[in-house]
Amino acid sequence: MGQHSLKFLGCLVGPRAIALQSLVHSLSINPLSFALLFLSGGSGMDGCTVTDLTVHSKRNCLQFGPEQMEALQRTGVSVLLGVGTNIVKIRSGSFGYGTDTRHNEPVVLLWIYGGRVINQKTNVAVSATWVSLNGYDDALVMEVVEPATLCAFFFDTYLDNSDEELILSVVRI
């Protein structure tokens, strides 16, 4: 993978980062736009780094055998998405890797397949796609052109005895 670093003017470290994240979070604005705006103003700031990672579709691709895909589709919670606009959000709950639920995070992975859908964020009609929902304000807005199956799941490295539940709402409009 190639890595190319570019130096920009402006930087924010330590307490500034905290202030920034709080500000961005509280204002619910696009963090990238905010960052670019912040960077463009740049006086009196240190360097900032942009690193480009090349993620290759073959070299950086985790191969899932058909058995694993089948297991994923069987393990996850599936629902058929009808033709139309479908919106998926986390309504409540969270997921964590440990027993301390204070570190649980409202996050879920979605595998959409078997039809034809257009994720509004990519605007490309595909027969399958992967999406994560991170947080209660995150939403997947998707045009379902042909009925597809949504499979919601987590990846875990240890299937412990946790008994948490995350509630997804799938709204078809």
Next chain:
Amino acid sequence: MATKPIHLTRAVALLLATAAAGPIAAERLLAQSPAPPPSPAPVAAQLPAGTVLRIDGSSSMLLTNKDQRDRFLKRFPSASVELGSSRTYEAIQALINGDLDIVAAGRPLTAAERSQGLVEVPIQREKIAIVIGSQNPFDGTLSFEQFAHMFRGEITNWDEVGGPAKPIRIVDRPDFSDTRLALSRYTVFADDSFRIGATADPVAEDDTEAVVEALGDDGIGYAVVSQVQGRRDVRILAMHKTLPNDPRYPYSQPRAYVYNAQTPTPAALAFIALLKQKPDPAASTASPTASPSTASPSTASSSTAAEISQATPTPAPASPDGNSAGLTPAADGAAKSPPARQFPWWLLGIPLLGGLLWWLLKEDPKTPIAAPVPPPAAADLPSRIILTPRHCRLAYAYWEVADQALSEARAWGGRDLVLRLFEVGDGQDMPEPTQNADPARPGEAERHLPDSLEQYAVSEEQCDLHLPIPLDDRDYQVELGYVTDDNRWLSLAKSAPVRVPPCPGPGEAAQNSSGAAIETVPVAQYDVSAVGFQPPPARSRPAYGVEEADGDREDLGNLSEVGDETADGPWPSLARSAPISMPAGAVSVAPQPAATAPSGTCAIETLAVHSRRNAVSLGGSQMQYLQDQVGANYSLDPGFYILRVKSGAFNYGDNTHPGEPWVLLWIYGGQVSNLKTGVWVNGTWSTLNGYADTLSLEVDEPAQLCAFFIDTFPENNANAVTLSVIRL
């Protein structure tokens, strides 16, 4: 910001722990060859005197063969049966050469074998038990990974898995064993890892007796359940605390009876026809050829077509018609009261494992995981069909039917797969079977049909069909099923009724190109953050988790209809469509302009995703491989980051497709917080979808970013995505 513990250590510990506790469900191969059996033929009234039926094949089929032999002889008392148990490959060659009538195969036929005119009639898979000798002091449970490590000689002593300090011997079967072949195909043995090590002590013959004798107090082996269950000299080990009677138990073996369709012998045709014939509870007394005095209750009911639909040759509870569905051959005296350690084997009949093996084997390797169309119907999920009106003159039907259900329907005599479209009104749908034959419709005696019925022939490979709608503004249903030679209808799945909208009158706006009126609603007009996410008063629908499915249980109930019989013939309803979620949970949304919001309603479906039951386990080795070998990695030092896809797209190697700009991210090894969740975690997953999507991340402890894709066949993927990591 609180001080965080040493999470790297914890992550490593988790990974190590995972190596010994992999997924329970992830290894399951679903299978059943969907190779269509020949057109069903009636069982011959009699066979020429002196007919000899010659059966040979896998030793794993031994008990089943005896069972079928008894049934055959009961039907044709003047015939005789020669049973052998050599090897599937050699038996198949003998069948091709005309030296055999039937092969009992413990594996699917190869394409080359099929090309020579051989046809297989699949019967239910049988579970593979992992066994130890009764004198073996080990009393624990194993994980799949542990067993794989044992098999390869990487775990050499029982004390490594919680047992006494004693070397392990792997009592392996010979490499021509069908049971061994079935075991080798599981994921835990993927990547050429199905190999024995120095601890192997294989038996020379594919014989369970030899395996059991060789176990001693330190050996571990494997066998089909029917050949080891209930024995005092062998114990079946739990895998992940799961015994073979648990549907999650993964290891099973495909089984089928094979005959030469090019040069079938009368005995072979009679055997196959009898195999596929539904059991007649009265046969033992009504058949002029049957000899009640020789019909043991256990054998009489076991040697039925239930062999095709029942899971295991073990005693089963009484079926609805009051007959045992057990398959225990009386000749072995196995139909005894179960020993204390015996499991409720009849449960094995519940989860009908489906036909994914066929799908797996025939799948074009390039078919990306992105497009499993049709998505393979999980075998333990019900078949279903969904009808969606596209516009007032066209509807779209989409279905998923497990290969197992197709196979069983064919075994029941299903000949032509047909999709029926019919109008329903006032909440009435297709009537259920009745015993009142409709003389006006010969062949549909099992139930009355609606007046408006359109039928479309479909193929077994098909999963959808566009259907012209005869009359708009009415309710329709579709039902998928087989028509038998004698015009019986074997239902596979039926949709819920849906309303086809009225066609616009003169001067009204025309349908859009897709015909889906809902598509005319601009999404942007909805406040995404607000729609439908008011806390509902209660879960309006069952959650789609393990306990989701009271609906599934209804389907299982229908599955249990297999074997029921009405006066007009069998009605093996194999599956019904699950109710689709629509207006029951509908709520109103803000009024939309009439031109763009024709319905004004939306439907909310609630899914419960459980942290354990719906978690796909990535084994420790796979996670390590992902992190070390696969992902594009970047070290995140403490600070604030923004990540985005700068350019590129991923198209599964399909250069005719522009691809989608997205990437999957695994961030681990230190405390991070995704601004969208605001929670400090040691590991998190996220995707970036599109060029405007961003991940804002605060890193409190050094962490690793791992960016990657997932594909079933990445070999010819060629494009790339550029991921920008902006550190502020």
